[in-house]
Amino acid sequence: MAEVVLRRLLATVPVLLLVTAGVFALLHLTPGDPVDAMMAESADASTKESLRRELGLDRPIAVQYAAWMGRLLRGDLGRSIRNGEPVLENVSRRIRPSLQLALLAMAIALTIAFPVAIASAVRHNTGVDRLGTTFALFGICMPNFLLALLLIFVFGVTLRWLPISGYLDPLEEGWSGLRSLILPAVTLGLALAAVITRTLRSSLLEALAEDYVRTARAKGLSEWVVIRGHVLKNALIPVVTVLGLQLGTLIGGAVITEYVFALPGVGRLVVDAVFARDYPLVQGVILLIALGFIVSNLLVDLLYGYIDPRIRLR
């Protein structure tokens, strides 16, 4: 087991190399550099030049990349050009809201998806099923930014039930913190619920068609018992895959939601850094996100093997 994990992790090294090199190249090909962005209101050429020299931006790209790699191997992710703080600190500050948002969104998604998917599968091809699949379809097709704006308008401005911007940490501020996350979490969660509903419904239908289920039904067990007892566990596998993939990308990918709700999350951090050409920050965060994605994939595969012995990692 351990050697499998190790082998997988080793295999990711070339991938990470490709990712970081690719991002590095892209960033440096993009017009504009961090010094111009930082000193937007000043045309002082000599200060800009000395800043560039200090940041090593005047050296050839390959040299810069090698230098970055060298620092990385020593465990130093570098410092953000804009605020001078270590990249790791920048990220760790932003991880908490992103993580909380992701988890809350998942909780909302699962709370909605499970009953809807189960009801759809059980009452297959009835009105309930039609409603469920329609909900799932609409959730997948709804543009996320539109949903966010509608929710803000209805719940924030018209009804004034919930705060529409800013972030308060639920762990510190308790209920007000939670309130600040509800609208963004619902925006993400509804979309996620749609995907999970679809997946779960399909796999439930598939599992319900298995022989052993027919046997259980023949024995006279009610549909509910059948599902709870036998079917649900097996049907969970694809759902676990989906969730695993989503967690990996939810953290780095909720950019638009973070923008609209003014949440200080990781997604916005990366995009802002790209716009400001804050090279070390972009490099560092991309690396961490890619790493996170790979690790979460690995965990999902391991979990797979645990749930279903038939699908062990080889």
Add this chain to the structure above:
Amino acid sequence: MVTRRDFVKSCAVASGAAVVGLRPGAAAAADGPKKGGTLRVGFYIEAATMDPHLSGSKVDRQVYHNIYEPLVTLDTRLGIKPGLAESWSQPDPKTLVFKLRRGVKFHDGTDFNAEAAKFNFDRMKTEPKSIRKGEVANIDTVEVVDAATLKVNLKKADASLLATLTDRAGMMISPKVVQERGVELGRNARGAGTGPFEFVEWVKDDHLLIKRNESYWNKQGGPYLERVRYRPIPDDTVKLQSLQGGEIDVIDYVQPRDVAAVKTDKNVMVVDVPSLADFAYQLNHGRPPFNVKALRQAVAYAIDLEQIVKGVWLNVGYPANGPIPPTSWAYDKAIPPIKRDLAKVKARLAEGGKPGGFEFTMTTNNIPLSVQEAEVIQAQLREAGITMKIRLVDASTLISDGNAKNFEMISFQWSGRPDPDGNVYQFFKTTPGTSFNWSGISHPQLDALLDRSREVSAQAERKKIFSEVTKILQDELPMIFIVHPIEPKAFSQRVQGYEAIPDGMMRFKDVWLK
């Protein structure tokens, strides 16, 4: 259409009245200023650094004007009045002597005196990452005459320097804090300033907190507020809705499209602050088609400024006749903005050798208002037979292309400076290499006028010079000036005592909450 009378009138209203819009009637206030409360402010981004010498961003200044103080400061008519310097004199054109206020202490308890001031100027000039270098370039040496007297020796006469010292270049930081904290000052400014408020904490990406300075030297008026809390809210709509929903008390800017609606909202007060800014498009004199003056003029005559200000800016701004805004004493209302004239367009096109029109690309910033303006200009030019393509880029690319002179026509939005020189000199003076003279204009007569405007100190004479400059600019067209925007600021009804100063900085010293 905004007539000249209209905008002169609004200038008077905005800059003449001491306290704009908020106090129901100065004498009638039965409830006078109350102490206490936390003012919650929403800005579109958060500050970049708490060190005024290293600061390059406009939002930083908003916080600085509450915790730091400059040597001299601005009044509502952009006149210069005493700040940390009680008075000043000029024994000769190349010398400035400041008499500093006594008994002022930094928040860390150390004294503010001439030594501290000299320390600050030296740092601005010598600190490698100092962004103030260009602003204090004309300062040769600074001498401490005695604890309360500072002598500043200039390399050349510079009439604009005093105005520059009303902002970051004149702000005094505690030397002890700089020496002890070094680069940490950018994040932590505790004890560093002398202002009515002092720095408490800055939780990045979340909020910045300042609190009342109980031992503030100025015993007249405020500070009344207990604390001020700044929060970054990048989305305009969300920011406005936060204010309307009561989550915050102040926002720094209302988009033109929202102004009319917000003014009818009874929970919110809007204050129109005419700014110092000028928004324009730079034309590249170094490459076709705009190396030909006639073609530049063709485009200028094809643009309908009034339609843009009315239709895009919704009259939240004044059509521009040049780089100097109506709020400035140097503004010459006798020079009208360039008026659209399709006949003249035809004539200029023929003169420039393109009687059938021509094609070019405009590079502009990827924000809604800029895009809208570009689209309107494109339509206006199309009517005149000129084809304009729009190229949208992000802010970094815009700056980089401008600096590299990699454009034909490029958007340029300058936030403005209290002295007209700040809106003029570096943009139109012949400058080799990289500078804000993106157009590359090199006009000997213009250069001479610009230099004279700095040597001469009498305002009336400087005004005449700037009028000459404006006329040349309208002819040579290094830039096509569009608008001097108004910056509407919005407050909840609880906020009282705000005084609008045209530099757009929100100073909360005398503000209190009902």
Add this chain to the structure above:
Amino acid sequence: MDTSTRAFVFAEPAPAVNDRRWGALRRAARARLAPFGAAVLLAAIVVALAAPLLSPYDPLAQDLGNVLARPGRVHWLGTDNVGRDVLSRVIWGTRVSLVAGFVSVAIAAAAGGVLGMLAGYAGGRADGVVMRLMDAVLSLPPLVLALALGAVLGAGLTGVLLALGVVYTPAFARLMRGQVLSVKTRDYVEAARALGASGWWIARRHVLPNAATPIVVQASLSVAFAILAEASLSFLGLGIQPPAASWGSMINAGRGYLQQAPWIVFGPGAALFVTVVALNFVGDAIRDGLDPRLRG
């Protein structure tokens, strides 16, 4: 998760229903929706092609005296912030969105197909390199990748198409590679090989026909997401250059006016939503129709 991100992660795999009764029932249910989806899609294509004829006004014609007009008899969907007819812009926007969807997926399918075949056939080193490259692309947050690519490739629809093409390529590469691998080991292929058939001939004769099905399924499902993805990129300011508009850029431009003039957002919003839903119906139908396990 964000539509933006979700739109980049391709749809979940087709479920295998091995019971006849269930399969037939499901197909019946789908069959009812699929024609509706196909009809909408066809309508969209017609609208895109016939935009100059169908559009009541010039989508670029500004009327600064009549901005933000409510929907009414003169302007069925009202006017936007510079007085342009919203309906006309929605009609012309159909072109952009459909092109964005189909072309980017076509690019991805072509690039991914070639890469996948290369990887599958060459095996060994080349396979390793190609797959690592695909993994690298997949492990980046898609929006960030598209943003960076867009910034480098410059503003405009081309940049967006290429960026989306790159982002969707790994899915097709994996698919094609899987197909090649499974076909490579079949008896008749080995026989053909023994008889001296070249790799290309085998590819054309056996691999491509077999691969066509899953690729078409994947493509049909991806197009809907590609359209959503283009809208999301427009939201962040990439993509189509003004004054032309895509539905996404219209929603972005109109979002500041949501309270005053919601039709600027809902016109294109509804068009976007309906088209994506229709594409999903069609995609599902194609998937179910072509799925060999569902037949007979």
